[in-house]
Amino acid sequence: MKAKHWLILVSVSLVVAIISSCDKITDPIIHQNTYSALPNTAPDHVTKTTDSTSTKVLLEDYMGHFCTNCPAAVSAAEAILNGPNGNQVVSMEVNVGFDADTAGGPSAPLLPPGLPDTAFKVDYRTIAGTDWDNMLVNSTNEGVPQGMVDRLHVDANYDQDIQYSNWGTIVDSIIATPQLASINMVDSCWLKQQIFGTAVTVNLKTAPKSGYSYYLEMLVVEDSVEDWQTNGGSDVQYFVHRFVLRSATNGSWGDQLTLSQNTPITKYYTFTNTKFRFNSATIANPPQVPARLWNMAHCYVIAFLYQRNNGQANDYSVLQAQILHI
Amino acid sequence: MKKILFLSGLFFCCAAISNAQVLGEGQLHGSVEIDAQTYKADSLIGAPSVPEKMGLNSYAQLDYTNGKISAGVRYEAYENVLEGYDARYNGQGIAYKYLRFADSTMDITVGNFYEQFGSGLVLRSYWNYQLGVDNSIDGARLKYRIYKGISVTGVIGHQRYYWGEGSGIVRGIDGEINLNEVIPSWDSVKTKIILGGSFVSKYQVPDNTTYNVPANVGASAARVSVNNGGFNLYGEYAYKINDPSVINNYIYHPGQAILIRTGYSTKGFSVSLSGESIDNMSFKSDRTAVNNDLDINYLPTLSRDETYQLAQIYPYASQPNGEVGVDGEVRYTLPKESVLGGKYGTELDVEMSAINALDTTNLNDMTTTRQEYSVNYLMPSKEIYFNNFTAELKHKFSPTFRMILQYADEAYNKDVIQNEVGYQIIHCNIGVFDGYYKISSSHTLHFEAQELYTKQDQGCWAFGMAEMNFGSDWFLGALDEYNYGNPAPDLQVHYFTVTGGYTRNALRVTLGYGKTRSGILCVGGVCRLVPASDGFTISITNSF
Numbered sequence: 001m002k003a004k005h006w007l008i009l010v011s012v013s014l015v016v017a018i019i020s021s022c023d024k025i026t027d028p029i030i031h032q033n034t035y036s037a038l039p040n041t042a043p044d045h046v047t048k049t050t051d052s053t054s055t056k057v058l059l060e061d062y063m064g065h066f067c068t069n070c071p072a073a074v075s076a077a078e079a080i081l082n083g084p085n086g087n088q089v090v091s092m093e094v095n096v097g098f099d100a101d102t103a104g105g106p107s108a109p110l111l112p113p114g115l116p117d118t119a120f121k122v123d124y125r126t127i128a129g130t131d132w133d134n135m136l137v138n139s140t141n142e143g144v145p146q147g148m149v150d151r152l153h154v155d156a157n158y159d160q161d162i163q164y165s166n167w168g169t170i171v172d173s174i175i176a177t178p179q180l181a182s183i184n185m186v187d188s189c190w191l192k193q194q195i196f197g198t199a200v201t202v203n204l205k206t207a208p209k210s211g212y213s214y215y216l217e218m219l220v221v222e223d224s225v226e227d228w229q230t231n232g233g234s235d236v237q238y239f240v241h242r243f244v245l246r247s248a249t250n251g252s253w254g255d256q257l258t259l260s261q262n263t264p265i266t267k268y269y270t271f272t273n274t275k276f277r278f279n280s281a282t283i284a285n286p287p288q289v290p291a292r293l294w295n296m297a298h299c300y301v302i303a304f305l306y307q308r309n310n311g312q313a314n315d316y317s318v319l320q321a322q323i324l325h326i
Numbered sequence: 327m328k329k330i331l332f333l334s335g336l337f338f339c340c341a342a343i344s345n346a347q348v349l350g351e352g353q354l355h356g357s358v359e360i361d362a363q364t365y366k367a368d369s370l371i372g373a374p375s376v377p378e379k380m381g382l383n384s385y386a387q388l389d390y391t392n393g394k395i396s397a398g399v400r401y402e403a404y405e406n407v408l409e410g411y412d413a414r415y416n417g418q419g420i421a422y423k424y425l426r427f428a429d430s431t432m433d434i435t436v437g438n439f440y441e442q443f444g445s446g447l448v449l450r451s452y453w454n455y456q457l458g459v460d461n462s463i464d465g466a467r468l469k470y471r472i473y474k475g476i477s478v479t480g481v482i483g484h485q486r487y488y489w490g491e492g493s494g495i496v497r498g499i500d501g502e503i504n505l506n507e508v509i510p511s512w513d514s515v516k517t518k519i520i521l522g523g524s525f526v527s528k529y530q531v532p533d534n535t536t537y538n539v540p541a542n543v544g545a546s547a548a549r550v551s552v553n554n555g556g557f558n559l560y561g562e563y564a565y566k567i568n569d570p571s572v573i574n575n576y577i578y579h580p581g582q583a584i585l586i587r588t589g590y591s592t593k594g595f596s597v598s599l600s601g602e603s604i605d606n607m608s609f610k611s612d613r614t615a616v617n618n619d620l621d622i623n624y625l626p627t628l629s630r631d632e633t634y635q636l637a638q639i640y641p642y643a644s645q646p647n648g649e650v651g652v653d654g655e656v657r658y659t660l661p662k663e664s665v666l667g668g669k670y671g672t673e674l675d676v677e678m679s680a681i682n683a684l685d686t687t688n689l690n691d692m693t694t695t696r697q698e699y700s701v702n703y704l705m706p707s708k709e710i711y712f713n714n715f716t717a718e719l720k721h722k723f724s725p726t727f728r729m730i731l732q733y734a735d736e737a738y739n740k741d742v743i744q745n746e747v748g749y750q751i752i753h754c755n756i757g758v759f760d761g762y763y764k765i766s767s768s769h770t771l772h773f774e775a776q777e778l779y780t781k782q783d784q785g786c787w788a789f790g791m792a793e794m795n796f797g798s799d800w801f802l803g804a805l806d807e808y809n810y811g812n813p814a815p816d817l818q819v820h821y822f823t824v825t826g827g828y829t830r831n832a833l834r835v836t837l838g839y840g841k842t843r844s845g846i847l848c849v850g851g852v853c854r855l856v857p858a859s860d861g862f863t864i865s866i867t868n869s870f
Contacts, residue, residue, distance in 0.1 A: 021497065021527035022567050023540035028578050028696040030538055208575070210745065211616055258536040260575050263692045265536055 064099025475507025786811025
């Protein structure tokens with residue numbers, strides 16, 4: 001066969017190959033409408049959010065057990081939650097750094113003398129909390145308590161975090177702005193199997209910005225954890241910690257979403273952990289669970305939507321947050 | 327220091343070589359361009375503080391040909407990139423390299439290449455240094471002349487993406503038949519007909535977690551070109567299957583484009599008429615790419631390519647998500663020695679463009695089939711994107727003096743074209759006087775006076791320019807762009823610039839100092855932002 005014939009044969013083959021290179025899509029949306037690995041039985045209880053029409057602000061309190069000033073920040077967050085706009089605030093404590101090191105690391109604070117062996121033994125640090133601290137807060141240099149409100153950009157390095165005395169003012173200013181997105185959640189919980197599933201529906205109310213990406217972060221927090229805390233000059237055994245971050249369900253930086261204006265997208269998450277405990281049939285009055293374990297009756301799931309500007313490395317602004325008791 | 331050494335090397339290289347160099351049996355050709363600017367912050371005009379105080383864009387291209395073999399490289403350096411260009415260009419290196427074999431029937435290229443099928447509706451890879459656009463394909467290309475008058479072109483590769491490559495693979499094939507060459511009896515027929523067809527497909531891993539995105543997206547086009555004496559007709563239609571992307575908000579509506587250009591010309595008279603309709607025809611090798619990144623195709627614009635400064639304040643950019651427009655132009659030369667033509671004749675040029683949004687109906691299906699809308703194809707909606715009427719007169723009064731007068735009336739949808747909010751349709755009128763006066767055999771004075779009148783946006787502008795050419799080598803000029811009608815009195819700013827330079831053969835050196843207003847720069851409907859600046863500029867170009 002002559003070279004010319006080979007070329008014609010190759011060309012024709014190329015034409016056929018290229019023309020067949022079209023994928024016609026008839027069902028554009030990925031329907032992930034079943035949870036992975038949930039029990040076949042009916043859930044013990046189902047909860048759902050009912051307040052999706054107002055702006056909800058994410059308030060993060062970066063702290064540690066050995067931080068003497070941190071209780072003041074906890075009180076500031078508590079005051080905001082109990083204030084007139086408290087139902088529009090999603091607050092959590094994130095334990096990070098040196099002052100949260102109860103694992104006996106080489107640089108961990110020394111245990112104050114005269115305390116029981118069980119004091120300051122629970123390590124509340126998380127992978128996600130540490131990642132956020134390294135990327136956004138920098139508590140190693142700034143110390144704790146530090147905070148962020150909707151992860152608003154403060155400077156290029158996020159080194160100048162927001163002092164707790166200013167949290168309320170900033171929260172109020174954000175609440176006064178139009179709602180950018182809504183988040184609805186439905187949670188199904190199986191107590192004995194220590195597992196729950198959450199359906200999260202996100203709706204962007206404005207047109208997606210060119211050059212921006214959007215991410216959904218899912219968290220598990222435990223409220224009213226009673227454990228040791230240094231407070232001023234004293235060590236308090238039953239300090240009540242509010243909404244302590246226990247785990248990030250979908251990693252430190254969440255899942256990227258492809259959003260369109262007013263086009264709700266639903267994502268499904270399943271979560272379980274060997275530290276979950278719930279050993280009573282009465283949900284309303286659960287028994288005490290050791291701090292090292294996670295009391296399911298006190299657990300909440302937090303979801304928040306944030307944006308990344310592809311041309312600006314430090315933009316992690318939160319558009320909307322939501323919280324639901326599991 | 328590294329930057330200075332590189333700059334010096336390029337300059338001496340281009341100064342030392344003035345003609346094509348014969349190396350062995352082959353020939354070496356090259357071109358060099360260096361553009362540098364210093365930056366001074368000016369909060370009044372919005373010129374930002376640039377930490378590095380200066381920027382530099384440059385390249386040197388070398389092409390060597392020896393018989394049927396040719397090879398070339400282009401070295402680019404951006405230290406750091408000039409303001410207004412994407413910072414991802416920062417750095418330096420070889421951005422373009424190729425090896426090519428070509429004889430009378432076969433043309434094979436490996437490495438980087440630029441290619442265009444038809445008018446570019448389904449494939450056009452090109453480099454525009456001024457716009458900062460380079461979507462060259464790095465891969466292989468085969469052009470083969472199957473038979474007299476029949477040729478095919480096949481391409482495959484990845485596109486350049488700043489200093490890397492896009493993730494998608496581009497594959498394409500194009501065929502063209504010249505009927506007058508294929509059919510022996512048509513050889514002497516006055517009417518010349520060329521038919522063509524293209525198919526281009528891209529592949530990208532479907533990595534979206536929300537939508538079932540197609541891994542392979544194909545686009546095809548058919549075209550015809552007819553010429554008969556002074557008459558010419560070119561038509562091309564393109565179709566693209568579902569191609570959800572960031573640009574179209576992840577809709578699955580197919581894309582279509584049609585382009586028709588026709589005209590007739592004879593001595594002293596020409597008329598042309600063009601029409602275009604575009605629907606969802608952004609075609610990129612990466613579905614997440616934005617702006618001018620990784621464009622596979624090119625959507626030509628019908629609007630006039632403006633050359634005058636104030637006429638460039640509101641330039642039109644092609645709208646890939648949908649537009650429909652028409653453009654008509656008549657040129658007529660009043661004969662010499664006639665009453666209106668005068669001793670040397672007078673050229674008249676009248677052009678009208680009208681581009682609107684495409685007529686569509688919302689389907690409210692974004693949670694199901696995501697077609698988003700149905701389209702009344704070829705029909706415009708009431709939403710104006712761009713209207714332009716331009717009348718131009720060129721007249722030579724004497725061997726030493728000639729002038730151009732131009733008037734333009736324009737409607738410009740700034741919200742759509744520049745992706746802004748709250749400006750709506752800007753109406754403006756522009757007048758231009760452009761004169762050339764030959765003072766002596768070696769001295770020519772070129773001067774312009776322009777005015778843009780509008781009650782909207784930044785208000786009225788005036789422009790004046792004078793440039794003196796001393797012989798064929800040196801020139802010196804000054805211009806002032808004055809925003810005298812800005813609604814904010816403190817923003818009624820003069821943008822004054824002085825320039826001077828030297829030109830000899832292909833070498834051109836230009837020095838300048840002054841302020842530049844912010845705006846957008848468009849070439850053929852493709853645009854980039856130009857930020858305000860204040861500083862010195864130097865530009866050196868040469869080729870051999």
